[in-house]
Amino acid sequence: MNPLERYESLVDDAAAFRAACERPLPSVVRVNTLKATVERAREALDSAGIPYDRAEWHGGLFRLPEGNPGTSWPYFHGWLHGQEEVSAFPALVLDPDAGERVWDACAAPGSKTTQLAALMDDSGTLVGNDNNLGRLSALRHNAERLGVTNLAVTNQDARNFSLKPFGFEHFDRAIVDAPCSCEGTCRKNPDVLDKWSLGHVRTLTGVQKGILKRAVQATRPGGTVVYSTCTFAPEENEAVLDHVLSEADCRVVDFETPLSTSPGVTSWEGEAYDPQVERAHRVYPHQNDTGGFFCAKLEVTA
Amino acid sequence: MNDGQQFDRLPATADERAVAGRATREEVLAWWDERFGVPPETFDDVTFWEKGKGKIWAYAGEAPDEIEIEGLGMTVLRTRQEHWKPTTNAVQRWGRAATKNVVVVDDAAARRFARGDDQELDWDGDWGYLVVAHELADGVEPLGVGLYLYGELRSVVPKGRRRDID
Numbered sequence: 001m002n003p004l005e006r007y008e009s010l011v012d013d014a015a016a017f018r019a020a021c022e023r024p025l026p027s028v029v030r031v032n033t034l035k036a037t038v039e040r041a042r043e044a045l046d047s048a049g050i051p052y053d054r055a056e057w058h059g060g061l062f063r064l065p066e067g068n069p070g071t072s073w074p075y076f077h078g079w080l081h082g083q084e085e086v087s088a089f090p091a092l093v094l095d096p097d098a099g100e101r102v103w104d105a106c107a108a109p110g111s112k113t114t115q116l117a118a119l120m121d122d123s124g125t126l127v128g129n130d131n132n133l134g135r136l137s138a139l140r141h142n143a144e145r146l147g148v149t150n151l152a153v154t155n156q157d158a159r160n161f162s163l164k165p166f167g168f169e170h171f172d173r174a175i176v177d178a179p180c181s182c183e184g185t186c187r188k189n190p191d192v193l194d195k196w197s198l199g200h201v202r203t204l205t206g207v208q209k210g211i212l213k214r215a216v217q218a219t220r221p222g223g224t225v226v227y228s229t230c231t232f233a234p235e236e237n238e239a240v241l242d243h244v245l246s247e248a249d250c251r252v253v254d255f256e257t258p259l260s261t262s263p264g265v266t267s268w269e270g271e272a273y274d275p276q277v278e279r280a281h282r283v284y285p286h287q288n289d290t291g292g293f294f295c296a297k298l299e300v301t302a
Numbered sequence: 303m304n305d306g307q308q309f310d311r312l313p314a315t316a317d318e319r320a321v322a323g324r325a326t327r328e329e330v331l332a333w334w335d336e337r338f339g340v341p342p343e344t345f346d347d348v349t350f351w352e353k354g355k356g357k358i359w360a361y362a363g364e365a366p367d368e369i370e371i372e373g374l375g376m377t378v379l380r381t382r383q384e385h386w387k388p389t390t391n392a393v394q395r396w397g398r399a400a401t402k403n404v405v406v407v408d409d410a411a412a413r414r415f416a417r418g419d420d421q422e423l424d425w426d427g428d429w430g431y432l433v434v435a436h437e438l439a440d441g442v443e444p445l446g447v448g449l450y451l452y453g454e455l456r457s458v459v460p461k462g463r464r465r466d467i468d
Binding site for chain 1 (some may be wrong): 360361369372373374416439463465466
């Protein structure tokens with residue numbers, strides 16, 4: 001079964017949703033503002049004769065219709081980093097300030113982590129964690145290539161993450177870009193649809209709930225936690241929020257985004273969720289011609 | 303002694319040195335200043351750490367003086383050897399502030415350098431590690447580290463960073 005059929009009842013335009021899911025995505029790069037301004041990166045792309053279109057919703061993202069820029073000067077210098085367009089969304093929602101303590105619970109391979117470092121102006125303490133030691137080397141390589149120095153890299157199970165090595169008690173902000181069934185990346189990796197199973201979804205939801213709960217606990221009262229995935233499955237999105245709302249001290253808050261989105265769903269297959277989950281944003285591929293995504297912003301209340 | 307499993311903050315000066323052979327912050331700043339003319343205040347926002355024998359990391363965040371984790375900022379320098387060696391990533395990040403031992407090469411030479419090729423170079427400055435730079439987008443941009451010996455510029459760009467530029 002094609003798992004995308006499950007979600008047609010949720011979207012406003014099922015035909016447009018189906019059609020968008022079948023179109024491949026262009027390569028996209030983000031300008032690494034730790035090493036170059038958007039203007040200089042544009043100049044370097046222009047002088048290399050590489051065509052690009054700026055994403056309407058984010059001035060530092062360029063769509064490259066001719067593909068991978070890995071062998072261009074701006075890439076060599078770490079001015080650009082390849083990143084799927086919609087995956088630049090959650091770091092903007094977390095919106096960390098310079099000097100803060102920030103936890104990226106599932107950091108590797110580091111596109112979002114290095115974006116956070118740039119938003120923090122490479123100051124404060126950014127802890128990038130991943131449970132997969134092999135993927136951590138990709139995280140470190142990307143961070144160093146992009147000139148990041150505020151990143152500390154840890155290899156823990158995020159569900160019982162310990163801040164002990166650092167000697168402070170809480171983060172100001174945390175982001176959980178959770179391992180998920182990834183149907184939203186089908187425009188890049190159609191394989192994810194063949195590998196999809198409800199059993200896998202059920203396994204993932206346990207991990208997702210555990211990590212998000214720990215992120216809320218590890219963040220100071222008044223702090224912000226962002227939860228994101230690249231799946232459309234309510235089991236992995238709103239149901240995870242619903243669970244953590246009942247288990248940890250937090251609430252879902254509204255936020256604005258320049259992307260076209262749909263609200264979180266409050267019921268699915270006979271389950272009803274806490275009405276707050278409606279404040280989350282669903283991104284369907286036909287809305288902005290991107291991959292699919294889910295993003296919620298939580299405030300820690302105690 | 304030096305423990306290869308953890309990051310240890312460098313002592314500020316030789317008077318505070320407890321581990322034999324460990325570089326001090328003062329020495330690291332003096333090295334960048336003497337070798338490349340990079341002003342010490344360039345590094346005001348980072349602390350320096352040793353993990354592994356002689357490998358120095360620069361980190362902008364908070365941590366206790368000893369910490370056992372997988373990474374702390376960026377590797378910047380190899381010490382505990384006669385000629386200290388800066389990393390490609392450090393030179394790309396801070397090399398714009400360099401005022402000496404900087405060689406600005408033309409586009410063809412920059413491409414050979416980025417590929418990892420050695421090449422002849424007409425250079426009458428110091429031998430040893432140089433900042434290799436080229437002109438890009440209305441500025442001079444450091445490419446990485448070259449080792450100049452006997453009329454030849456060797457590229458020490460690590461394998462994973464080498465590129466055949468289009």
